[in-house]
Amino acid sequence: MTKRDKRYVIIGNGVAGTTAAETLRKLDPNCGIHMLTNEPYPLYNRVSLPRFLQGVIGEQKVMMHDFAWHEQRAIHLVTESMVTGVATEERVVVTDRGEHLPYDALLVATGGWANPLRVPGAEETKHIYNFVTLDDARTIIARMQESRTAVAYGGSFIAYELCDGFARRKLDTTWIMRGPWWLRTCLDRDGGEVVDTIARKFGVEVIHSDEMEAVVPRHGVPGYVKTKKGHQIQADLIGVGLGISLNTAILEQAPVQVRKGILVNEYLEANVPGVYAAGDVAEFFDPTIVQHHIMGTWDNALAHGRIAGANMAGGHQAYVAVPTYTSPLFDVNIAVIGTAESNNPEVEQIARREPGEKGHENYRKLFFRENKLVGVLMIGSPKGRKKLVEVVKSQQLIETAAEREALLTLK
Ligand SMILES: Cc1cc2nc3c(=O)[nH]c(=O)nc-3n(C[C@H](O)[C@H](O)[C@H](O)COP(=O)(O)OP(=O)(O)OC[C@H]3O[C@@H](n4cnc5c(N)ncnc54)[C@H](O)[C@@H]3O)c2cc1C
Missing domain, CATH: 3.50.50.60 (FAD/NAD(P)-binding domain)
Known part of the structure; x- marks a missing residue:
């Protein structure tokens, strides 16, 4: 590494952290990348853990990368190393092993601990x-x-x-x-x-x-x-x-703004220069609903990782994706698109329940804010899901009851 090469530190090697590391390496072949995690493993797929638990897949299907993957990309992965603090003034990350890692840009992608x-x-x-x-x-x-x-x-x-x-x-x-x-x-x-x-x-x-x-x-x-x-x-x-408690404690002594999560703008930058947050731990500005929010989903963490990596390397990309969550629900599926908040008085809701496959019912609920579709929840048949994602993304006005009803039955 020459004197001018940039040093990046990433805390957390989940999908957000690892994707950011991969993006940084692609955009900056000479930079130094340190990624730290308290866990003993390289990236594995948390979304696959339920199928592993059920006995449907073996452990090898859960693992996504091995240590060699990191070596090939010169991503210095340090496992079983807990970050204990960040000195943002000096731009240094401190670990429980007594390491002091200097950085030019820092990504906090620490997810949360289960309550x-x-x-x-x-x-x-x-x-x-x-x-x-x-x-x-x-x-x-x-x-x-x-x-x-x-x-x-x-x-x-x-x-x-x-x-x-x-x-x-x-x-x-x-x-x-x-x-x-x-x-x-x-x-x-x-x-x-x-x-x-x-x-x-x-x-x-x-x-x-x-x-x-x-x-x-x-x-x-x-x-x-x-x-x-x-x-x-x-x-x-x-x-x-x-539920989980987001892992923000390492920033307690730093002037980084934290609410539930680490507060970042749509570029995933915190209020302190050189600090970024991504994935579950990021309370990010979402231009679709013009608000900050937290989204604990795989796709969101992955997309955050890409954007954070690009912006740490000098880019200026905004995060504008519609977050989606899909998961099996016993022997049917559940999908959540955008923000589906039943308890928010500013959000109008309509729902439909009808006979579905395998003797189960289909259930679909739509969430509107200022006459725009902002969220969808579907149980059972996933038909129409992609089109509904597009409607949320487009931010088009959906004002009449007939238009809304049509979305409830969209296939
Ligand atoms: C069982 C399960 C099933 C799921 N199913 C789905 C699903 O079907 N669909 C979906 O979209 N999402 C699902 N999710 C959620 C999804 O997995 C997460 O949103 C996503 O993995 C978050 O990625 P992340 O990189 O932000 O954080 P994480 O994957 O949580 O990674 C953060 C890492 O940072 C480490 N860390 C934290 N603090 C420190 C520290 N101080 N020092 C060092 N390391 C630290 C953590 O140990 C962890 O390894 C599921 C989650 C679980 C647990």
């Missing part, structure tokens, strides 16, 4: 798991193989993925959620019913509007779970999906 279960009995009981990392998946699989009963706890995607994994591995599965239905920030009662029916067909017992009060251990492993409404549910293991 643990905090109820009496939980701390002293084994076999209570979050589900975010490859190591989580490995540990849960090992425990599933010696278990008969399981509880999944939570009302969002991760709890559902756990529940699906338990049910497919033929464990007696109970799914407890605090909300009146699954995904309460996007769905409504009707959509919730559609999901419950699918889950019950898979043999899952679903409990709504209830909370875990305590875990009652037997010899250090879960005996049963007690809920506030008086249920007592036997569980050999407990899977917890109670």
Whole structure:
């Protein structure tokens, strides 16, 4: 490296960080790239973890890159290294190994840690798991193989993925959620019913509007779970999906603006020169809805990685993609496009429920803001998804009830 070569540091080697590193290498063949992660692995696909958990794919299908991939691109990947702080004035990143890494531009792509279960009995009981990392998946699989009963706890995607994994591995599965239905920030009662029916067909017992009060251990492993409404549910293991807390703590001593996530503009730049954020941890300005928001999806993190890499290398690209999330939902699909917020009073919503394939129902919900389609949620048939993404992207005015109804049935 000559004196004039740029030094880039990337914290986090998920899809956002790794894509940024790859982009930087393409745009700047001589630069130095350091990518740090506390995990022991090169990039793996978190989206594949549920299928690994279910036993549908093996671990090799989860891995995306090996160490050689990084060496070939002269991306210096440092695993099992936790960043503890950033001195933005001196432009230096500090790790728990005592390293001090200087940078010209820094990308924070640290995602989030899963929130643990905090109820009496939980701390002293084994076999209570979050589900975010490859190591989580490995540990849960090992425990599933010696278990008969399981509880999944939570009302969002991760709890559902756990529940699906338990049910497919033929464990007696109970799914407890605090909300009146699954995904309460996007769905409504009707959509919730559609999901419950699918889950019950898979043999899952679903409990709504209830909370875990305590875990009652037997010899250090879960005996049963007690809920506030008086249920007592036997569980050999407990899977917890109670959201994630974004990993912003490393910036506590830095003058970088942080709200829920790291606040960045549409170029993914923070308020401090040379600092960028991408992926789950970025609270980014979205020109489509003229607001900052957070989006915990693979496609969003990947696209952020590309834009952040390009801009760190001297570009000036804005992030204007429509975020999408697609996932299997037991044996159907769910897709979320754009921003689907049921609780936002500024957003108008319409929904439709109709018979679908495999004896299930299709459910579609549309979200409008200032007469523009800003979000879509689809359960069941994915037909029409691509066209709806285009409508969200186009920002066209959709003013009449007939136009809106047409979008509900668009195939
Ligand atoms: C089980 C599961 C299923 C999912 N399914 C889907 C799906 O179907 N569709 C979809 O769109 N999305 C899905 N997601 C979400 C998607 O995987 C994430 O949005 C995406 O992976 C985020 O990528 P990222 O690069 O922003 O962060 P991450 O992948 O979280 O990577 C951040 C990395 O930074 C590391 N790190 C954090 N702090 C530090 C530090 N201080 N020092 C060093 N390293 C640090 C972390 O350990 C981690 O390795 C799923 C997520 C999970 C967990």
